[in-house]
Amino acid sequence: MAGTRPKRVAGRGRDAVLGVLGLLVVVGLAEALPRLGIVNDSYLPPASAMFAELVDQLGEAAFWTDLGATLRGWATGLAIAMAAGIVLGVVIGSVGFLRDLTASTIEFLRPIPSVALIPLVVLLYGSRPTSALILVVYASFWQILVQVLYGVADVDPVVRDTARSYRFSRLTTVRTVVWPTALPYVMTGFRLAASVALILEITAELIVGVPGLGKSIGVAQSSGAVEKTYALVIVVGIIGVTVNLVARALERRTLRWHVSIRKEAR
Amino acid sequence: MRFARTIAYALALPIVLVAVWWFASAGSTSVFWPPLSKIVSVFGETWTADRWTGDVLPSLARLAAGYAVAMATGVLLGVVIGLYRPVRAFCEPTLEFFRAVPPPVLVPVIALFLGYTGDASKIVTIALGCLWPILLNTVEGVRGLDEVMLDTARCYRFSAWTRLRQVVLRGASPQIAAGARQALSIGVILMVISELFGANRGLGASIVQFQRSFAVPQMWTGIILLGVLGFLLSVLFRLVEHYSLAWYRGLRQADRGA
Known part of the structure; x- marks a missing residue:
């Protein structure tokens, strides 16, 4: 055409x-x-003032320390949740008995709002980064686990039986049959979890006082530094957009071979 | 027999987990991990009728109000944006940006405008947080509508109102439901966060008060109550979705069978 x-x-x-x-x-x-x-x-400063403040911030060492702390907390939590979610998801999803046994528990634990854990982590760890880490891991773990479970359930029974007839070992089956089928779901889970992890990281900083951009936003707002509040909110928004774009790009790249992406590209 | 098996499977692990918690914590002297028996025994005296009417129900009412506002605005704007391509192109990058801002940072910004003691600021927080998933999913749903179906409806001279209701909204409803589900969990998070920020009454505020006064067993009852509420809300949502999207499930099954 x-x-x-x-x-x-x-x-x-x-x-x-x-x-x-x-x-x-x-x-x-x-x-x-x-x-x-x-x-x-004093509620909404002119955009030029926000951007001027933003540029000022770029020259401050404290800003970069905050940014680093936020990104580190986010990435660590996301990585742990990914690893745990994928391993548990593949194991639970591949064994019918485990799947039936855990379904109700997963359905119950998943909708529990992770913020319910805030008071507990404050008692246990105060405003140390561990507090944020626990919230981030808890929230993003379920996103990934559930997607992996969907993905594993989506494996074509004929392909699975064929692999069994050819006496593929369990590991080979997972590697060559289960994983490629589940990969699109894993990537969806990753995309969802990446933004949820950012939300929880910022929440923990804002509410609990874990060092990072969220904490600085709270401090700026309560000390009346309005321009700085908006400048940092803009930065967080840019991080959010970047996270979305990177997740989507990664999804396209790892699934280049997959039908859904090949169709889109054409 | 099959039914009994399903029930047994569904209950086995929760029972084991609760039992493990019960016995593992039975002799606990740790301040942070009180025995489960203690938590259960203080539940009744903590969540009295006064707390339900003064804290829990107002929290839920704010959630409902914010969610309803987000639902109405999101679907309305989403239909307009989704139906007209230039409008969509005009709005999309801006919307993507606002969606990417983690909703909790709205709290300080809204605090600048409205202060953070009243109900209004909390409802606005919830509504603004829930708006984006509903809005963007509605846009996607409306955009994905079958052109032929829209044109057919026009040829049959359906009135604009009928077209909107029967073709546009109906056709986009599976996507809208997906957005509404995401929005619900964000709404619950924001319900709690908004109360943690402006300390007064509410479910989230009570839990924090327990934590600050080191009433640890009471704090645990709050966490459990919040968890149960989150679970019940998702069950409720699924029931509503099950009935309102029954036609869609039927359609998909028919497609697959064919």
Whole structure:
């Protein structure tokens, strides 16, 4: 369909322009509303002031320490949750007996809001990074576990039986049959868990006082540093967008061979 | 027989886990891990009628209010954005950014505007946090509608209102439900967080008060209560989804069978 291609590309270009325009309008509004006095600038400072403060922050050592602490906490928690979720998911999912036995418990534990654990971790670890780590791992673990369980359940019974007839060892079956089927689900779980982990990391910093960007936002707000509050919120938003984009890019890359991605690319 | 087996499977592990907790903590003298028997025995005296009407129900009411606002706004905006491609292109990057901001950082920002003692600020926090998953999923759902179906409805001169209700909303409802489910768990998180921040009454605030006054068994009852509420809300959601999306399950089964 060579004929439709340039049109589609042109459409995409127009979409991108509109998207940038949309962002500019929002920034413009954030600049105009306080300048015109429609919104009190001690609630919403002009966008230019936020960005100026943001640039100032980039020169501060404390900002980079906070950023590092937040990212480290997020990545460590996510990695632990990924490892635990995948291993347990594959084991539980592959053994029918375990699957039936644990289903009710998983269904009960999963919806428990991880923030319910905040008072407990505060008692146990105070504002040390361990507090944040526990919340992050708890919240993201379920996302991954459940996706892996769906993925393992999705294995084609004929393929599974074929592997058994050929006397594949358990490990080979997992590697060549279960894992490729479950991989798209694992990546979905990773994408969901990555953003949930960020939410919990920031929550722990904001509420419990674990060092990081969240804590600085809380401090900035309560000390009346309005521009800094907004600047840091923007930074956290940018981290969130980056996490989403990286997760999506990773998903595409690891699943390049998969039908769903091949179709999209065409 | 089969039924009995299912029940046995469903109950076996929870019973074992509770039993392990019960006996492992039985002689516990640790301040942080009181015996489960102690926790159970203080449950009744902690969650009195006064606490239910003064803390738990107001928390749930705020959650319901915020969630309802997010649902109405999210679906309404989502339909508009999803139906018109230029609007969608215009809004998408901005929406992606706002969605990516972790909802808890909204709390300090809202505190700047409204202070953080009243109900309004908490409801706004919950509503703003729940809005994005509902909105973006509605946009996706509306965008994925079958063009032929929309055109057919137009050819048959369905009124705009009927088209909206029967074709657009109905067709997008599986996606909307997915967004609503994500939003519910975010809503519960924000219900608790909003109370941790502005310390007054509420379920989350009570748990923190117990923790600050080192009333550890009472704190545990709060954690358990919150867990049970989270579980019940997800069961309730699934029931509603089960009935309202019955047609969709039927359709999918028919597709698969064919």
